[in-house]
Amino acid sequence: MxxxxxxxxxxxxxxxxxxxxxxxxxxxxxxxxxxxxxxxxxxxxxxxxxxxxxxxxxxxxxxxxxxxxxxxxxxxxxxxxxxxxxxxxxxxxxxxxxxxxxxxxxxxxxxxxxxxxxxxxxxxxxxxxxxxxxxxxxxxxxxxxxxxxxxxxxxxxxxxxxxxxxxxxxxxxxxxxxxxxxxxxxxxxxxxxxxxxxxxxxxxxxxxxxxxxxxxxxxxxxxxxxxxxxxxxxxxxxxxxxxxxxxxxxxxxxxKERVEAASRPGAGGAGGDGGGGGWSMNPHLFDYNLDHFGVGTIDSPEWKIADREASYLARAVAARVGLWGNHGYEAVYAQTFHDADGAPLSGAHRYELRFDESPPVDAFWSVTMYDTPDYFLVANPAGRYSIGDRTPGIVRADDGSLTLHISRERPADPAAAANWLPAPEGEFRPMLRLYMPQSAVLDGRYEIPAVRRVEEAGRG
The missing domain is CATH 2.60.40.1610 (Domain of unknown function DUF1254)
Known part of the structure; x- marks a missing residue:
């Protein structure tokens, strides 16, 4: 040969x-x-x-x-x-x-x-x-x-x-x-x-x-x-x-390298955040099904990848980063790897994620912590892996806003501790899930706030 x-x-x-x-x-x-x-x-x-x-x-x-x-x-x-x-x-x-x-x-x-x-x-x-x-x-x-x-x-x-x-x-x-x-x-x-x-x-x-x-x-x-x-x-x-x-x-x-490359931040296939601190929110990550539309699915062009051969890489990326994930009209998944300044998210620092208003959903929403590169849940002493609108005891400000505190160590302030999402020691990827998202999510009008670094981990 x-x-x-x-x-x-x-x-x-x-x-x-x-x-x-x-x-x-x-x-x-x-x-x-x-x-x-x-x-x-x-x-x-x-x-x-x-x-x-x-x-x-x-x-x-x-x-x-x-x-x-x-x-x-x-x-x-x-x-x-x-x-x-x-x-x-x-x-x-x-x-x-x-x-x-x-x-x-x-x-x-x-x-x-x-x-x-x-x-x-x-x-x-x-x-x-x-x-x-x-x-x-x-x-x-x-x-x-x-x-x-x-x-x-x-x-x-x-x-x-x-x-x-x-x-x-x-x-x-x-x-x-x-x-x-x-x-x-x-x-x-x-x-x-x-x-x-x-x-x-x-x-x-x-x-x-x-x-x-x-x-x-x-x-x-x-x-x-x-x-x-x-x-x-x-x-x-x-x-x-x-x-x-x-x-x-x-x-x-x-x-393998092609699938991994398309799954990385900024690649677009998995919806990387581009490194600028923005969240990737791709309601169409699971649109690779082009042939079988049964009970509860939406059989329309906006929920199908137009290019069949392109759908194969999209399907591989979806399996790699979120096997058995739902279509966007059932739930939308957004991820970020960087803070508002474009630096990689790491347990070496403390962060805040402030929602002026609750994300627009008809069911509920949450933010879940994952490690990289496996995207597994992260063990932590508090046994808390996600936080959202159904989390008992979360504290909202007088104006109705909600600030989540992301860090490796529990915050000393009780209100911050109530809103704490534990992070691992190394780099991590939080994921925002929006169940039964409203139209503002699906058409891109809703913008998720950036994760902002506030101080080094461990400093009071």
Whole structure:
């Protein structure tokens, strides 16, 4: 193989990484949920909910996990037929059940914004299902892939609210098979004999075959034939020659760098803050779904990325920085890495974030602290990972404004301590979440105040 041919394969492998990363990352998390669990979520088999018994904390090693809602997550396998989902009446309280296919596309929503808060049943059906839905279901949710994830979030105001209200709602959230049929117990297994450095491509090959994307995406992925990604049967990567191994490993590294580069501050893909202290607030970070619009979604041009090939990098970035995040019309996520003067945010300093008025939302808002570069919650002695309009005891000024205090050490002033968001020792990234954002957020009129440095950490 000539150097030119190898270079072409390297480039093709990099494209395949960007294209396939969301599928591999998503299904790797599905496997984690099935066999290990994470954070407060214990492992659960297909078609059974795992309910968190607490808000997420530093033990939840999941990228950008929220600390506002209690998770109820289920991995659905529809290979044996439809599954009936029952949702309870939340009496007006915020909740959302987000449906995510194997490629990380959000294709349906059930919840306060999308369908209201009354009780009801929904039928989740596999691709190509031609059966008849029971008369008593509220609707049919057509799944694009035979394995999908339901990410349930119940608003929770703290431990007392969890015990008083949320647990009862979790117990009423059920899944039931409605047709006799065998459901798989795990995902298709990649060939164990594939070298570690090629495992990503083996996972992509096996899972791409079992969970085919839309017709338009299938046409795009045909280009990856020279990489062996479309081969069926025994893995082509066990006996792979040195030239192909080189192309795949170099392409993997190149693809990773492209995703990381697009995810960095100022890159635009993930919505970096540009280094000037402003917040990135991209309501369209999850607009890469172009083909499947079910219950609760908005099928209109403003919520779709116009360029399909550009959508693949956007999808990879969204998976990297916020896997299983919602469309902007359900919730908007804003992040910043710098203070008002453009310096990186660091636990070596103290900061203030002052809201003259509450952010414009129809549900609630919060600011959550994450480390970098993993975007995990940060352990702290106070056990506080986020702060917002529902935080007990927060202190507003006489004019109604709210100043949050961000620092590694607890402020000495009691009012400041009530409004304290603990920071780690090193650099960090706060994220502002806006649940059911109003139009001023979605059309860009709302401007989030900058985080301002006030003094060195540790100085009284």
């Amino acid at each position: 000539s150097e030119e041919q190898t270079s072409e394969l390297v480039e093709l492998a990099a494209e395949a990484y960007v294209y396939g990363y969301p599928l591999v990352f998503d299904l790797s998390m599905v496997e984690t949920c099935l066999h290990k669990g994470f954070g407060a979520l214990v492992a659960a088999p297909f078609n059974q909910f795992s309910h968190a018994d607490r808000l997420a904390d530093a033990d939840a090693h999941f990228v950008s996990v929220n600390n506002d809602t209690v998770y109820s997550i289920a991995q659905l396998d529809l290979s044996g037929g439809p599954v009936r989902l029952h949702v309870p009446d939340t009496d007006g309280a915020y909740y959302v059940l987000q449906f995510v296919d194997a490629w990380s596309n959000n294709f349906a929503y059930v919840g306060r914004r999308a369908t209201g808060t009354e009780a009801g049943d929904w039928l989740v059906v596999p691709p190509g299902w031609a059966g008849t839905a029971p008369d008593d279901v509220r609707g049919v949710i057509d799944a694009p892939t035979s394995v999908v994830t339901i990410v349930g979030r119940n608003a929770c105001d703290g431990p007392e609210d969890l015990e008083r209200r949320v647990r009862a709602l979790q117990e009423q959230l059920t899944l039931t098979h409605i047709e006799p049929g065998e459901h798989r117990t795990g995902l298709p297994a990649p060939d164990a004999g594939v070298p570690v450095e090629l495992r990503f491509f083996e996972q992509l090959r096996v899972w791409m075959a079992d969970f085919p994307p839309s017709a338009a995406d299938r046409a795009h992925q045909d280009r990856f034939q020279p990489l062996g990604l479309l081969e069926e049967g025994p893995s082509p990567y066990v006996p792979a020659g040195s030239a192909l191994v080189r192309a795949l490993t170099e392409g993997l590294a190149l693809g």
